[in-house]
Amino acid sequence: MKETMATIKEKISRGHVIVGAGVDSTDMEQLCSRAGCDLVLFYPTSQYHESENPFLAGYMPFGNSNNRMLEEAREMTTVVSGHHVFLGMNGSDPFLNKELLLKRFRQVHFHSVHNYPAMGLVDGYFKNNLDRVSLGFDREVETFRYAASKGFHICTMVRTRQQAAVMARAGADVIILYLGLGDERLSEDDNVRAVEKDIQILNESAETLRKLESDSVLLFHSEHVRTMDDVKDILHRTRGVHGYYLLPIARKDYPGGTLQEEIRQLKDMDLTG
Numbered sequence: 001m002k003e004t005m006a007t008i009k010e011k012i013s014r015g016h017v018i019v020g021a022g023v024d025s026t027d028m029e030q031l032c033s034r035a036g037c038d039l040v041l042f043y044p045t046s047q048y049h050e051s052e053n054p055f056l057a058g059y060m061p062f063g064n065s066n067n068r069m070l071e072e073a074r075e076m077t078t079v080v081s082g083h084h085v086f087l088g089m090n091g092s093d094p095f096l097n098k099e100l101l102l103k104r105f106r107q108v109h110f111h112s113v114h115n116y117p118a119m120g121l122v123d124g125y126f127k128n129n130l131d132r133v134s135l136g137f138d139r140e141v142e143t144f145r146y147a148a149s150k151g152f153h154i155c156t157m158v159r160t161r162q163q164a165a166v167m168a169r170a171g172a173d174v175i176i177l178y179l180g181l182g183d184e185r186l187s188e189d190d191n192v193r194a195v196e197k198d199i200q201i202l203n204e205s206a207e208t209l210r211k212l213e214s215d216s217v218l219l220f221h222s223e224h225v226r227t228m229d230d231v232k233d234i235l236h237r238t239r240g241v242h243g244y245y246l247l248p249i250a251r252k253d254y255p256g257g258t259l260q261e262e263i264r265q266l267k268d269m270d271l272t273g
Helices: 002-013 026-035 065-076 098-107 124-132 137-149 161-169 188-211 228-236 256-267
Strands: 018-023 039-042 085-089 112-115 153-158 174-178 217-221 243-246
Touching: 002 018, 002 217, 018 026, 018 217, 018 256, 026 039, 026 256, 039 065, 065 085, 065 098, 085 137, 098 137, 112 137, 124 137, 137 153, 137 161, 153 161, 161 174, 161 188, 174 188, 188 217, 188 228, 228 243, 228 256, 243 256
Parallel strands: 018 039, 018 243, 039 085, 085 112, 112 153, 153 174, 174 217, 217 243
Antiparallel strands: none
């Protein structure tokens, strides 16, 4: 994985767009890898694959997501090259034995983890209650700080620049800024305004990381994006944002050909101009 991160940093220095993707099957991982993805986040959501929104299903108490991830990692270890694959890890699980789970991930040749479910995406009264009983974002941060101290590479999804700063200090190699759900009912003008807000948040987050002298790779995902040209426009209008994160598992109908084409379009972009 050290080689992978070094390669990513070299690509950034040459103005290349860094592309990540979230998957929950080996077939989808292989498709993304062949298309040129720089990193792949694996989610323990395959059992929800046919449901309306598998990405969000993992936030509900339907089972032990860490155990599911370990089972899936064991099954895919002979198929998937672990050098650029991050396994989903529930850092806020009160029953989590961090040392044991990370040891088992290493045994099946995976050395990178990401935060799923990402507690920074939870807000409102529920967030306040989780924080009050130490089952929220702070607990997740400490879990991933521990994983980083044990030599694991860390990718974290966050919602705000403040959360990005906290995760950078905790040792995150890659930070994905999640800019919220889209709404197909938005008018074109309203969606343009939403994209402008996304750009503001991204620039503020990148500036925060620069002030920390962080070398974390910063990606983003926004459902206000409607075309890959929108991604290119956002990347050209921000400074210190290194690429885009595709989330095919959050879309029920996402043909493999469409995903590969979107990856290709992203990889063809040049940020030097």
